[in-house]
Amino acid sequence: MMDYRKPEGIDAQLLQSFMEQVSAFGCTGDGGVDRPALTDDHAAARNWFRAELENRGYRVLIDDIGNVFGHIDCAGPEAPLVMLGSHLDSQPKGGRFDGAYGVVAALAAVETLRAQASRQGEMPACNYIIADWMNEEGARFQPSLMGSSVFAGLLDRDFAHGRCDRDGRRVRDELTRCGVMGGDTAPRPDCYLEVHIEGDSKMEKSGARIAPFIRFWGAAKLRIEVTGEQNHTGPTPMSERRDAVFGAALVVTRLRELAGTAKDTLHTSVGRMDISPNSPNIVPGRAELFAELRAPEPETLEWAEAELRHSLPQLAQKADVGIEIIAVEHRPAGRFDSRLVSLCETAATAFGYPTMRLDTIAGHDAVALSAIVPSIVFAVPSVNGVIHRHDEYTSPEDLTAGGDVLLDMVRRIDRAGGSLDKAVGGT
Amino acid sequence: MMDYRKPEGIDAQLLQSFMEQVSAFGCTGDGGVDRPALTDDHAAARNWFRAELENRGYRVLIDDIGNVFGHIDCAGPEAPLVMLGSHLDSQPKGGRFDGAYGVVAALAAVETLRAQASRQGEMPACNYIIADWMNEEGARFQPSLMGSSVFAGLLDRDFAHGRCDRDGRRVRDELTRCGVMGGDTAPRPDCYLEVHIEGDSKMEKSGARIAPFIRFWGAAKLRIEVTGEQNHTGPTPMSERRDAVFGAALVVTRLRELAGTAKDTLHTSVGRMDISPNSPNIVPGRAELFAELRAPEPETLEWAEAELRHSLPQLAQKADVGIEIIAVEHRPAGRFDSRLVSLCETAATAFGYPTMRLDTIAGHDAVALSAIVPSIVFAVPSVNGVIHRHDEYTSPEDLTAGGDVLLDMVRRIDRAGGSLDKAVGGT
Numbered sequence: 128m129m130d131y132r133k134p135e136g137i138d139a140q141l142l143q144s145f146m147e148q149v150s151a152f153g154c155t156g157d158g159g160v161d162r163p164a165l166t167d168d169h170a171a172a173r174n175w176f177r178a179e180l181e182n183r184g185y186r187v188l189i190d191d192i193g194n195v196f197g198h199i200d201c202a203g204p205e206a207p208l209v210m211l212g213s214h215l216d217s218q219p220k221g222g223r224f225d226g227a228y229g230v231v232a233a234l235a236a237v238e239t240l241r242a243q244a245s246r247q248g249e250m251p252a253c254n255y256i257i258a259d260w261m262n263e264e265g266a267r268f269q270p271s272l273m274g275s276s277v278f279a280g281l282l283d284r285d286f287a288h289g290r291c292d293r294d295g296r297r298v299r300d301e302l303t304r305c306g307v308m309g310g311d312t313a314p315r316p317d318c319y320l321e322v323h324i325e326g327d328s329k330m331e332k333s334g335a336r337i338a339p340f341i342r343f344w345g346a347a348k349l350r351i352e353v354t355g356e357q358n359h360t361g362p363t364p365m366s367e368r369r370d371a372v373f374g375a376a377l378v379v380t381r382l383r384e385l386a387g388t389a390k391d392t393l394h395t396s397v398g399r400m401d402i403s404p405n406s407p408n409i410v411p412g413r414a415e416l417f418a419e420l421r422a423p424e425p426e427t428l429e430w431a432e433a434e435l436r437h438s439l440p441q442l443a444q445k446a447d448v449g450i451e452i453i454a455v456e457h458r459p460a461g462r463f464d465s466r467l468v469s470l471c472e473t474a475a476t477a478f479g480y481p482t483m484r485l486d487t488i489a490g491h492d493a494v495a496l497s498a499i500v501p502s503i504v505f506a507v508p509s510v511n512g513v514i515h516r517h518d519e520y521t522s523p524e525d526l527t528a529g530g531d532v533l534l535d536m537v538r539r540i541d542r543a544g545g546s547l548d549k550a551v552g553g554t
Numbered sequence: 555m556m557d558y559r560k561p562e563g564i565d566a567q568l569l570q571s572f573m574e575q576v577s578a579f580g581c582t583g584d585g586g587v588d589r590p591a592l593t594d595d596h597a598a599a600r601n602w603f604r605a606e607l608e609n610r611g612y613r614v615l616i617d618d619i620g621n622v623f624g625h626i627d628c629a630g631p632e633a634p635l636v637m638l639g640s641h642l643d644s645q646p647k648g649g650r651f652d653g654a655y656g657v658v659a660a661l662a663a664v665e666t667l668r669a670q671a672s673r674q675g676e677m678p679a680c681n682y683i684i685a686d687w688m689n690e691e692g693a694r695f696q697p698s699l700m701g702s703s704v705f706a707g708l709l710d711r712d713f714a715h716g717r718c719d720r721d722g723r724r725v726r727d728e729l730t731r732c733g734v735m736g737g738d739t740a741p742r743p744d745c746y747l748e749v750h751i752e753g754d755s756k757m758e759k760s761g762a763r764i765a766p767f768i769r770f771w772g773a774a775k776l777r778i779e780v781t782g783e784q785n786h787t788g789p790t791p792m793s794e795r796r797d798a799v800f801g802a803a804l805v806v807t808r809l810r811e812l813a814g815t816a817k818d819t820l821h822t823s824v825g826r827m828d829i830s831p832n833s834p835n836i837v838p839g840r841a842e843l844f845a846e847l848r849a850p851e852p853e854t855l856e857w858a859e860a861e862l863r864h865s866l867p868q869l870a871q872k873a874d875v876g877i878e879i880i881a882v883e884h885r886p887a888g889r890f891d892s893r894l895v896s897l898c899e900t901a902a903t904a905f906g907y908p909t910m911r912l913d914t915i916a917g918h919d920a921v922a923l924s925a926i927v928p929s930i931v932f933a934v935p936s937v938n939g940v941i942h943r944h945d946e947y948t949s950p951e952d953l954t955a956g957g958d959v960l961l962d963m964v965r966r967i968d969r970a971g972g973s974l975d976k977a978v979g980g981t
């Protein structure tokens with residue numbers, strides 16, 4: 128029997144209160160937060176969230192890559208398990224919505240579900256787990272999606288433990304320092320749901336308020352080392368210079384050319400460049416570039432990486448430097464669970480929120496989770512498509528809309544006894 | 555009456571001992587030192603040198619830009635004053651000879667002169683002052699030649715006091731912290747002599763062991779700000795990116811093109827680039843470039859700077875960023891005192907050291923001093939022309955040769971009662 132009433136929405140006050148509280152950690156005073164993984168501010172945000180979970184009766188589990196889980200048993204040990212989550216780490220000088228919104232919306236959704244069930248004298252049919260993934264951003268430690276990738280078996284835990292930040296501090300030691308080197312094993316859920324803000328202005332332009340992601344773009348993340356020779360910027364003759372920054376500039380330009388050739392089917396960037404010794408009157412001896420290639424089609428990505436590799440020897444010769452790719456991380460392209468996409472659209476439509484389908488080009492923890500369970504991430508708009516910046520902003524109304532849809536998806540799955548097929552059927 | 559005997563040389567053991575002692579401060583373990591201005595290691599090196607001066611009877615004066623002077627009164631208050639010196643600060647990860655050699659050779663030369671005079675029952679006819687200039691390198695605080703430029707009246711003291719390093723620490727505070735915010739005024743000398751290692755392989759190739767510098771190249775040092783828009787490297791469409799690192803790469807490449815056009819009459823570089831936020835998956839919002847143009851002829855320098863300025867709007871348009879020159883420092887080209895050049899060659903020839911004349915492209919404290927008194931800097935070779943790098947190296951024999959020539963120049967000036975004209979006349 129169809130229900131023509133508008134579904135009951137999320138506890139918007141609770142969601143708003145969570146957002147305000149979490150935004151205080153690493154607050155930069157200009158609307159943004161600076162909360163890279165395993166910094167003091169990140170640890171403080173997680174401790175606050177952990178206290179919220181415990182105060183609400185969730186059992187907290189911490190695994191050995193620092194993922195924090197809040198588990199609530201509503202329906203007994205045999206019941207299906209639904210996981211919701213995102214991440215509390217941010218980019219340096221980043222925004223307050225990216226990641227944090229998904230975590231607090233997850234808790235607010237499950238809390239609203241429980242409260243509504245309780246008012247009706249019922250119990251949910253599923254158990255729930257809220258995930259706060261460790262190091263989604265990959266700003267301080269690479270690779271990104273670290274916690275969710277280890278959880279999903281896509282990344283070796285010991286390798287992740289050994290990653291260093293630019294000051295040589297290791298993930299392993301920082302996990303211990305932040306009190307999140309746990310010994311728990313979180314159970315594998317039956318599905319995974321995430322809500323996130325979207326850094327593409329298409330959504331805003333089209334008027335959509337909810338956008339399920341259909342595909343995720345693949346990425347090749349390359350660390351490129353340019354080796355020159357450190358020398359004085361004065362007397363050293365130009366013909367004898369082996370200038371690592373000149374070599375690096377040629378690589379930056381080449382990457383941009385590749386994106387131009389591929390039109391909108393390839394995104395390229397160099398977001399970080401470490402120059403040594405980086406002193407005004409020394410010809411730089413070394414530069415390390417963190418380059419990214421992203422594309423929706425595996426063929427495009429392969430073509431672009433091959434083209435780049437092919438051109439490096441010429442660029443090296445032009446600048447008389449060495450250019451070498453010293454690390455590569457590939458994240459394959461793929462698709463989210465189509466039933467969860469439908470369910471997201473059904474839920475949004477029930478509230479009257481316009482939807483559109485999008486690809487996600489950014490990585491999300493849901494991309495890692497999709498390797499092992501039916502998963503989805505869906506988006507609410509960020510004003511002007513701004514993300515990874517202090518002034519990223521999503522209105523309270525849109526935050527509530529995302530929470531409503533997350534809640535309604537969970538409710539439909541719960542009413543279907545955890546079966547996605549039945550949930551989509553709407554029975 | 556000509557003296558056909560080989561002149562008595564410098565106390566090579568004393569010079570060598572000084573070199574070994576000073577090389578311990580900021581020692582990096584690979585032959586180099588890391589001793590930028592007003593760091594703890596720089597302060598320690600200067601304290602060691604100050605103790606050497608005091609133990610040998612020099613009166614130590616410290617002025618309000620942190621220059622340290624050792625003054626020895628040999629001939630009464632009316633006698634001419636000869637100044638010798640260089641600097642104890644180094645580049646980060648720099649070499650141990652650049653600067654430090656000139657300071658310790660100055661002290662060793664005057665000490666040898668005094669000892670020789672004493673053995674002959676004579677007193678020198680001039681007074682001497684050894685200068686350890688503050689912040690020649692300009693690695694941590696810009697501009698370079700800071701202490702000598704303030705001394706020579708070329709740079710405003712308050713402006714210099716207000717300069718900040720990349721962590722926002724001010725010269726003024728760091729002078730106080732290092733105990734070199736002095737209240738003394740050093741007297742203006744009648745001439746200034748300096749010996750330095752040379753970062754040009756020409757000397758070594760030609761077999762010259764002593765090279766007086768004739769001209770100093772002019773320099774334009776520009777700080778160029780590239781302003782883009784910080785955004786996510788994933789979803790942001792390429793057409794909407796305002797990538798500061800791409801803009802910076804275009805500037806780097808353009809500077810290199812200018813040098814190519816001007817052949818060997820122009821040197822260009824970007825030694826330092828500060829990128830913000832410099833995170834792998836953020837399109838950089840800002841980059842600041844420390845660019846240098848150097849040329850022996852003022853016209854070349856003017857042409858190059860004008861060409862660069864002319865091209866910046868096009869480069870800005872190509873990368874859709876703002877590009878602005880936010881600070882410029884000009885150091886005019888010029889010539890050292892021709893009498894001191896002759897005297898240097900005469901002294902070298904007396905010892906049988908082959909000479910050649912060079913331009914100096916690097917800045918030296920003697921360039922600043924030449925604005926107010928007859929000055930010279932002359933060079934000994936650095937192996938392979940390496941300078942500003944841990945493996946810069948000058949053999950003990952060449953260090954001694956430079957010391958011999960410095961001593962002999964001083965001796966000839968002293969015998970001529972401080973008159974350069976008479977000293978060159980050889981009477």
